[in-house]
Amino acid sequence: MKEHAWKCGLSWSLRATALATILAAICCLSQLSTAQEPKPDPAGIATGDRTSVVDAAGNPFVVPAPTNPSSPDYATAKKNYDEYQAALAKEPLAAKLADSVGHVRVATNFGWTLNTGYLVLFMQAGFALLTCGLVRKKNAAHLMMLNFAAFVFALLAYYATGYAFQFGAVAINAAPANLGGVPTLNHFLLGSNSWGILGGKGFFLSGPAYDAGSNVLMLFEFVFMETAGYIIVGAICERITFWSFVLAELFIGGILYPVFGCWVWGGGWLSQLGLTRNLGHGYVDFAGSTVVHAVGGFCAMALAVILGPRLGKYDKDGKPRAFPAHNLVYVVTGTFILLFGWMGFNPGSTLGATDLRISVIAMNTNLAAVAGSAAAMILWYFLFGKPDVTMACNGMLAGLVAITAPCAFVSSTSAVIIGAIAGVVVCLSVLFFERVAKIDDPCGAISVHGVCGWVGAVSVGIFADGTYGAGWNGVGTASYLGISGQGVTGLLHGDTRQFWMQLMGATLCAVWAFGATYIVFAIVNKFKTIRVTEESEGVGLDVPEFGMHAYPEDALLTLE
Amino acid sequence: MKQITAIIRPNRLDDVKQCLVDIAVQGLTVEEVRGFGRQRGHTEVYRGAEYSVDFLPKMLVTIFASNERVDEIIDAIIRGARTGSMGDGKICVTPVEEVIRIRNGEQGEAAI
Numbered sequence: 001m002k003e004h005a006w007k008c009g010l011s012w013s014l015r016a017t018a019l020a021t022i023l024a025a026i027c028c029l030s031q032l033s034t035a036q037e038p039k040p041d042p043a044g045i046a047t048g049d050r051t052s053v054v055d056a057a058g059n060p061f062v063v064p065a066p067t068n069p070s071s072p073d074y075a076t077a078k079k080n081y082d083e084y085q086a087a088l089a090k091e092p093l094a095a096k097l098a099d100s101v102g103h104v105r106v107a108t109n110f111g112w113t114l115n116t117g118y119l120v121l122f123m124q125a126g127f128a129l130l131t132c133g134l135v136r137k138k139n140a141a142h143l144m145m146l147n148f149a150a151f152v153f154a155l156l157a158y159y160a161t162g163y164a165f166q167f168g169a170v171a172i173n174a175a176p177a178n179l180g181g182v183p184t185l186n187h188f189l190l191g192s193n194s195w196g197i198l199g200g201k202g203f204f205l206s207g208p209a210y211d212a213g214s215n216v217l218m219l220f221e222f223v224f225m226e227t228a229g230y231i232i233v234g235a236i237c238e239r240i241t242f243w244s245f246v247l248a249e250l251f252i253g254g255i256l257y258p259v260f261g262c263w264v265w266g267g268g269w270l271s272q273l274g275l276t277r278n279l280g281h282g283y284v285d286f287a288g289s290t291v292v293h294a295v296g297g298f299c300a301m302a303l304a305v306i307l308g309p310r311l312g313k314y315d316k317d318g319k320p321r322a323f324p325a326h327n328l329v330y331v332v333t334g335t336f337i338l339l340f341g342w343m344g345f346n347p348g349s350t351l352g353a354t355d356l357r358i359s360v361i362a363m364n365t366n367l368a369a370v371a372g373s374a375a376a377m378i379l380w381y382f383l384f385g386k387p388d389v390t391m392a393c394n395g396m397l398a399g400l401v402a403i404t405a406p407c408a409f410v411s412s413t414s415a416v417i418i419g420a421i422a423g424v425v426v427c428l429s430v431l432f433f434e435r436v437a438k439i440d441d442p443c444g445a446i447s448v449h450g451v452c453g454w455v456g457a458v459s460v461g462i463f464a465d466g467t468y469g470a471g472w473n474g475v476g477t478a479s480y481l482g483i484s485g486q487g488v489t490g491l492l493h494g495d496t497r498q499f500w501m502q503l504m505g506a507t508l509c510a511v512w513a514f515g516a517t518y519i520v521f522a523i524v525n526k527f528k529t530i531r532v533t534e535e536s537e538g539v540g541l542d543v544p545e546f547g548m549h550a551y552p553e554d555a556l557l558t559l560e
Numbered sequence: 561m562k563q564i565t566a567i568i569r570p571n572r573l574d575d576v577k578q579c580l581v582d583i584a585v586q587g588l589t590v591e592e593v594r595g596f597g598r599q600r601g602h603t604e605v606y607r608g609a610e611y612s613v614d615f616l617p618k619m620l621v622t623i624f625a626s627n628e629r630v631d632e633i634i635d636a637i638i639r640g641a642r643t644g645s646m647g648d649g650k651i652c653v654t655p656v657e658e659v660i661r662i663r664n665g666e667q668g669e670a671a672i
Binding site for chain 2: 320321322323324325384386388390391430431434435444
């Protein structure tokens with residue numbers, strides 16, 4: 001027995017050493033060949049100059065020098081460039097002013113992106129309240145600790161590898177132009193050009209990522225990753241051990257989330273299928289119905305399948321038993337905090353207040369939220385005679401999750417329709433998982449975030465009306481579907497290929513998040529069970545896992 | 561001496577107390593309890609799973625009284641607690657051997 005333990009210890013330390021070596025190698029590789037590399041700007045004084053100045057239509061102030069003499073419009077480009085240079089020489093003050101305007105423009109967008117990021121950060125408090133209210137009193141401290149530890153460990157993992165995997169090549173697609181600066185993250189670790197699979201620069205937020213603009217992006221993106229990280233709590237609570245939860249958070253923050261994130265937001269292959277395979281604008285997910293929510297939801301589903309239902313959830317005939325929420329006040333308050341945070345989640349995803357579509361996005365988000373909640377309340381009323389408070393809240397969150405991908409691309413009418421569809425889908429999905437699939441999901445995380453995330457991404461391919469997103473993922477910068485300025489377009493407005501792209505991308509997301517999590521944690525579970533003992537589960541996890549009660553007065557009364 | 565114990569609806573407690581005070585009852589003790597009688601519990605649906613509330617919340621009221629006041633007190637409790645529907649509760653009367661006031665050791669009816 002002892003020898004076995006010693007061997008185990010050895011192999012663990014070997015594995016840890018190997019992992020450290022690989023990480024170190026990755027860091028070194030990513031910082032090699034820095035000779036002609038653009039320099040990062042940690043102080044932020046070189047970020048935002050005349051190159052960041054654009055007019056309302058997005059036309060730049062600076063006219064670039066033409067590079068290709070054999071191009072047919074070389075003469076016009078050369079003429080424009082010469083005129084620009086002459087004007088600059090005549091009006092040096094205007095050039096200086098443009099530098100200031102550019103700096104202020106970038107500063108505005110920094111302020112916007114950071115502040116919306118703080119709003120998203122606050123969603124963590126909302127989710128903690130929501131899920132805590134939904135579980136039984138005896139597990140309340142355990143649940144709050146899971147929500148808390150999700151933030152702590154997932155951020156550390158994302159800082160170490162996640163950010164680099166996701167955005168290490170972002171400049172290949174398009175630098176987040178709203179944030180100014182020169183693109184310093186420009187290398188794929190796996191894949192290249194239009195077929196990037198994994199980013200390769202910016203590990204530990206150092207080297208090329210030690211940059212003012214890059215840190216804005218990191219802050220905004222890590223709070224999104226945290227969202228996927230804490231979503232899983234909703235489906236696995238009341239029965240998972242703390243150590244395996246921490247492992248799950250490291251896995252999500254370090255690998256699972258960034259990989260799919262790279263494919264869609266980091267210039268990866270899925271976003272480029274519009275250019276490479278003529279599939280609409282490539283895979284489009286504006287603020288993360290799939291990149292964030294479905295990844296969290298389907299990861300949670302895999303863990304819930306491995307864990308099995310809570311003790312006593314199904315009787316011997318397989319009939320589900322209810323474990324009613326212990327505090328509906330927390331549930332409703334938490335849902336409202338999430339709605340408030342979503343005002344950062346969706347409008348903030350423009351990464352700039354200078355993109356005035358933010359007002360439409362904010363309104364669409366609210367409309368989908370209320371439509372989802374109304375649909376859930378009405379459907380539940382007809383199914384069971386009374387609207388369920390927790391399902392009304394789930395309906396609102398379902399609407400929010402579903403509008404997250406299409407919020408920038410659809411009209412307000414479409415937003416209401418998408419929200420209402422999600423509100424109905426979430427009810428049916430909760431009943432399906434509860435009664436048919438028998439996957440125990442205490443807070444409805446799989447239905448709200450997984451299923452409705454999928455619905456949201458697909459609805460981009462149906463409802464997008466082409467008024468926004470011209471040139472998205474590099475597709476149709478001049479014109480699209482023969483119309484100049486036409487943006488992302490869905491099935492109802494004439495682009496069938498976008499629909500197929502969305503259907504495929506969203507499904508791939510579900511397969512990736514469920515599959516990767518299932519494989520990794522089924523193996524982990526073989527070595528050591530990730531579930532608490534029956535005894536702990538019976539008395540509640542608060543004391544067995546952490547040695548304290550959430551409500552000690554209640555516990556003392558029962559002891560006496 | 562008798563002990564009168566009544567199981568009543570929680571929301572009738574104020575009325576019962578008022579009726580007892582009106583007939584100058586000197587003291588009573590209440591407890592929150594749960595249970596079911598002939599009406600049994602009822603079922604509700606939570607997130608699509610049915611659950612039954614088997615034990616309904618009730619209040620248990622205890623009063624000590626001299627033999628001659630028992631009927632009067634029972635009438636007062638019924639006045640305060642009756643709604644006429646199932647679940648109004650029960651009153652039971654049991655003999656008491658001795659009552660002692662802790663403060664000064666008084667015994668019997670003087671201690672009530």
